[in-house]
């Protein structure tokens with residue numbers, strides 16, 4: 001659990017940052033945040049608060065389009081607001097963002113400033129965010145992995161960027177999901 005005071009501060013900042021998102025994206029974001037909050041004790045102590053913050057804010061980039069690619073737009077926004085390298089890294093790389101960037105033909109270097117090989121435990125923190133995103137529906141519903149993948153593939157047309165990216169990323173999405181399910 002996070003200290004009460006820091007949690008209240010997180011909530012206020014989260015609400016402000018998420019305010020430009022659609023109602024359903026906000027509901028999804030809050031549900032993903034709560035899901036990571038519930039399991040944060042499985043993560044190294046020093047990463048817990050950042051992992052929870054990243055989960056609440058993983059889709060914030062939808063509300064602040066710049067490049068037009070929400071993981072990087074979100075990470076850049078959060079860095080400009082003083083969020084930690086862990087939070088910015090987790091948002092930039094969430095849920096196979098690199099695969100979608102490749103499908104969009106974006107330069108792989110957009111991720112460089114958010115790489116984090118020297119952060120201990122960061123891979124596990126990444127997995128937890130991917131797992132929470134993949135077990136939460138577009139309006140915050142609790143979904144199985146298969147329900148979530150089916151829902152995304154139905155929402156985005158075959159041939160669209162997201163449909164192609166999710167299809168291509170499916171093995172790594174499943175692996176991340178299994179690593180978390182197996183660790184709890």
Ligand SMILES: [Fe+2]
Nearest residue numbers: 058059094095
């Ligand atoms: Fe996202």
